[in-house]
Every structure is written in C-alpha cells, then in structure tokens.
Amino acid sequence: MTTTDRAATATPARVGGTRPLLAVDDLGVQFRLRDATVRAVGDLSLTVRAGELVAVVGESGCGKSVLAHALLGLLPRNATITGHAVLHHPGTEPVDLITCGQRELARTVRGQRVGLVPQSPATALNPVRTGRRLLAETLRAHGRDRAEADRLAVDVGLDPADLDRYPHELSGGMAQRLVTALALAPDPSLLIADEPTTGLDRPLVDHTLDLLRRRCDAGAAVVLITHDLAAARRVADSVAVMYASRIVEHREADTLYTAPAHPYASALLDALPDRAFRPVPGDPPMLTALPAGCAFAPRCPRRTDRCADRPSPTPVADGGTVACHHPIHAGAAP
Missing domain, CATH: 3.40.50.300 (P-loop containing nucleotide triphosphate hydrolases)
Structure with missing residues (x-):
C-alpha cells in the first residue's frame, strides 16, 4: 500500500x-x-x-x-x-x-x-497443543466457528497444514504468524x-x-x-x-x-x-538514572542550558506534539 x-x-x-x-x-x-x-x-x-x-x-x-x-x-x-x-x-x-x-x-x-501479538511467541504458546487446537479453542471461547482456523492461517501467511504442528516444530517466523492469528481470532x-x-x-x-x-x-x-x-x-x-x-x-x-x-x-x-x-x-x-531535564540533551547538538528543565509535550500546527525546547523546524512549536 x-x-x-x-x-x-x-x-x-x-x-x-x-x-x-x-x-x-x-x-x-x-x-x-x-x-x-x-x-x-x-x-x-x-x-x-x-x-x-x-x-x-x-x-x-x-x-x-x-x-x-x-x-x-x-x-x-x-x-x-x-x-x-x-x-x-x-x-x-x-x-x-x-x-x-x-x-x-x-x-x-x-x-x-483488546488483542495482543506478543514479542516472544515461544513463551506465549502452549507447548502441548497444536496450532490448530490453540486456534480452535480460542475461536470457540469467543463464539466463533472453529472452521475459521484455516482462513485465519491464510490471512497471516501460514500454510493451514502447519496448524497441525506443535510449537516446537514451528520456525520462529511460523510461530510469530500463529500468535498473530490467535490475537486476531476474537476480532x-x-x-x-x-x-x-x-x-x-x-x-x-x-x-x-x-x-x-x-x-x-x-x-x-x-x-x-x-x-x-x-x-x-x-x-x-x-x-x-x-x-x-x-x-x-x-x-x-x-x-x-x-x-x-x-x-x-x-x-x-x-x-x-x-x-x-x-x-x-x-x-x-x-x-x-534518568536526568531531571531533557533525557536526550547529552546526545543532542542543539542543547542549551534550558535543556536542564524537562520539556513538556507541546501542540504543533499539524495537530501533533513535540517535547523539545529547541525543535528543528521554525514554527514547529509555538
């Protein structure tokens, strides 16, 4: 896209x-x-x-x-x-x-x-259940058809046949796609x-x-x-x-x-x-040991004595915020 x-x-x-x-x-x-x-x-x-x-x-x-x-x-x-x-x-x-x-x-x-795709899928998967059983249990618990497991696998780029494997039989990337499917199952x-x-x-x-x-x-x-x-x-x-x-x-x-x-x-x-x-x-x-002021000041080429005070997020013209006493672009902060 x-x-x-x-x-x-x-x-x-x-x-x-x-x-x-x-x-x-x-x-x-x-x-x-x-x-x-x-x-x-x-x-x-x-x-x-x-x-x-x-x-x-x-x-x-x-x-x-x-x-x-x-x-x-x-x-x-x-x-x-x-x-x-x-x-x-x-x-x-x-x-x-x-x-x-x-x-x-x-x-x-x-x-x-709220669904969560965890950073470490290996610790999030039950080692004694296949991916298909994990998905089926999740779908059933949320009132959805267990037959949707194959569709969810395809959605995340996983071969449905791989759902019949146990977590230890999956590569790291396959396990990552499985936890994504599990997070999406309850919609x-x-x-x-x-x-x-x-x-x-x-x-x-x-x-x-x-x-x-x-x-x-x-x-x-x-x-x-x-x-x-x-x-x-x-x-x-x-x-x-x-x-x-x-x-x-x-x-x-x-x-x-x-x-x-x-x-x-x-x-x-x-x-x-x-x-x-x-x-x-x-x-x-x-x-x-966070400093009292701007935490980035020791690494920043724009730092001044003012950076000893912590900057607060300030609205900018485009609707966002920036927390800096010396923003790069003129007019970025009032």
Missing part, C-alpha cells in the same frame, strides 16, 4: 470530534528493585481512534513493550503503575485498564476487546502488536503490515510497536517516537518522516539505510 493509498483509506482516524477508542493519560510505570528504581514509562499520553494505526517507535529499552504490557495488566508484581488508560469499546461501558483490576481484565478485556476492536514482524522475511513483513492496515481500514484500531521505521511509515497514520520512557514526538506519519521536529526523531531517521545511514551518537541514559 502506497502513502497515497493509505491517506485515501485512513480518513476515519482523522475525523475531528470522534471519541477515542483508547485514551492514555499521564501513564507511568516503575519497577522497584532491591537497590534501584527503573522508570520504564513516564508521563505518557496517547490517543488511538477507531480506524487508526498508531506506530510506537524508538531504540530498544525505551519502554515500548512495557507500555503494551501495562495496558493489559501483564506486568510483574514489582511494577507500580499510575495514570489512566480508558478503553471505549462499542456497546459497553468505558473501562480504565489501569484501575479496573486483574479480574475484569481477564474476563472482559484481554483477548476480547478485537483494538490490537496491540508488539514487534509482529520479528523473524519474518521481507514479503511476509509486508503481508503482515498490510493485514494490520486492512483491519484499521475496516474500523478497528492497531497500536504497532516496532523498531522498523520503514514498516511504520508503510502503514501508520501517526507515529509516536519514544525516548528514555517518554514520547518525545507524535505526529502524522508523512509529516514526521518528511520534517521531524525533535532532534532525536531526526537522528533516528538519519540512521536509516536510505538516508544518511548514520548511527545516533552516544547512548541512551539508564532508566534507573
């Missing part, structure tokens, strides 16, 4: 005044260790509307996967979560995913209203896909991305967590760039890739092979 095609089909995501399917407000996640505190997600706000595909990108360890697990209550006991994440599911009362409790998440949210209104193209060759990467795009074009929503910037540009309506636990820029995909405002977003794009192919200089800070 080309950029022009995406713009033509993705208009539901940009209809002003529509209620967001998911509204994340001031989300924070900390892990308490014996001698330190890991601040994995901080002050994060994000809105996802029906029909929209939002890509969350950034270097490894910035908090992308923690965000996904926090929304579904899948974090360990040493996690402390603050803020709100309200899910507006059609035909049901809104539910705050952060405060509703594990019982409600397990009974009415996970695998029903959730929101799908969180955490690195869903891991282990796939390029044609299957494109196949999976187009599948996610089609779901959004049919009215569902997708949060795509990925390190693949080219993949994000291919299908996303908007891109949220995370750095050191926070979203530093969130803009429409075409605008961000053409004219990034945050120096980190610009450096990340310059690392692409079809651009400068230049690595981002320096290293990100440890999440156990």
Whole structure:
C-alpha cells in the first residue's frame, strides 16, 4: 500500500470530534528493585481512534513493550503503575485498564476487546497443543466457528497444514504468524502488536503490515510497536517516537518522516539505510538514572542550558506534539 493509498483509506482516524477508542493519560510505570528504581514509562499520553494505526517507535529499552504490557495488566508484581488508560469499546461501558483490576481484565478485556501479538511467541504458546487446537479453542471461547482456523492461517501467511504442528516444530517466523492469528481470532476492536514482524522475511513483513492496515481500514484500531521505521511509515497514520520512557514526538506519519521536529526523531531517521545511514551518537541514559531535564540533551547538538528543565509535550500546527525546547523546524512549536 502506497502513502497515497493509505491517506485515501485512513480518513476515519482523522475525523475531528470522534471519541477515542483508547485514551492514555499521564501513564507511568516503575519497577522497584532491591537497590534501584527503573522508570520504564513516564508521563505518557496517547490517543488511538477507531480506524487508526498508531506506530510506537524508538531504540530498544525505551519502554515500548512495557507500555503494551501495562495496558493489559501483564506486568510483574514489582511494577507500580499510575495514570489512566480508558478503553471505549462499542456497546459497553468505558473501562480504565489501569484501575479496573486483574479480574475484569481477564474476563472482559484481554483477548476480547483488546488483542495482543506478543514479542516472544515461544513463551506465549502452549507447548502441548497444536496450532490448530490453540486456534480452535480460542475461536470457540469467543463464539466463533472453529472452521475459521484455516482462513485465519491464510490471512497471516501460514500454510493451514502447519496448524497441525506443535510449537516446537514451528520456525520462529511460523510461530510469530500463529500468535498473530490467535490475537486476531476474537476480532478485537483494538490490537496491540508488539514487534509482529520479528523473524519474518521481507514479503511476509509486508503481508503482515498490510493485514494490520486492512483491519484499521475496516474500523478497528492497531497500536504497532516496532523498531522498523520503514514498516511504520508503510502503514501508520501517526507515529509516536519514544525516548528514555517518554514520547518525545507524535505526529502524522508523512509529516514526521518528511520534517521531524525533535532532534532525536531526526537522528533516528538519519540512521536509516536510505538516508544518511548514520548511527545516533552516544547512548541512551539508564532508566534507573534518568536526568531531571531533557533525557536526550547529552546526545543532542542543539542543547542549551534550558535543556536542564524537562520539556513538556507541546501542540504543533499539524495537530501533533513535540517535547523539545529547541525543535528543528521554525514554527514547529509555538
């Protein structure tokens, strides 16, 4: 799907005044260790509307996967979560995913209203059940015909015959496609896909991305967590760039890739092979020792004394936000 095609089909995501399917407000996640505190997600706000595909990108360890697990209550006991994440599911009362409790998440949210494609399929699959049995059980649990298993396999690019294998008999890419099929089986209104193209060759990467795009074009929503910037540009309506636990820029995909405002977003794009192919200089800070000010300042050529204060997300003219005291493009921030 080309950029022009995406713009033509993705208009539901940009209809002003529509209620967001998911509204994340001031989300924070900390892990308490014996001698330190890991601040994995901080002050994060994000809105996802029906029909929209939002890509969350950034270097490894910035908090992308923690965000996904926090929304579904899948974090360990040493996690402390603050803020709100309200899910507006059609035909049901809104539910705050952060405060509703594990019982409600397990009974009415996970695998029903919200599906998850996990980053590590090997740990998500029952080793003593074939793929067909796993899919059949999932379909039956949600009132759907078990005969749909073969169709789901084809949808994700998996040979239906491979459903009769056990997880240990599947390659990494085949297991990835199976967990994608399992996440899609209940037909959730929101799908969180955490690195869903891991282990796939390029044609299957494109196949999976187009599948996610089609779901959004049919009215569902997708949060795509990925390190693949080219993949994000291919299908996303908007891109949220995370750095050191926070979203530093969130803009429409075409605008961000053409004219990034945050120096980190610009450096990340310059690392692409079809651009400068230049690595981002320096290293990100440890999440156990985040600075009080701008976390990117030590790596940023635009830093000044003002960067000792943490920048807040500021609206920009195109409707996105950027958290930077010195955005690259004049007029990017008021």
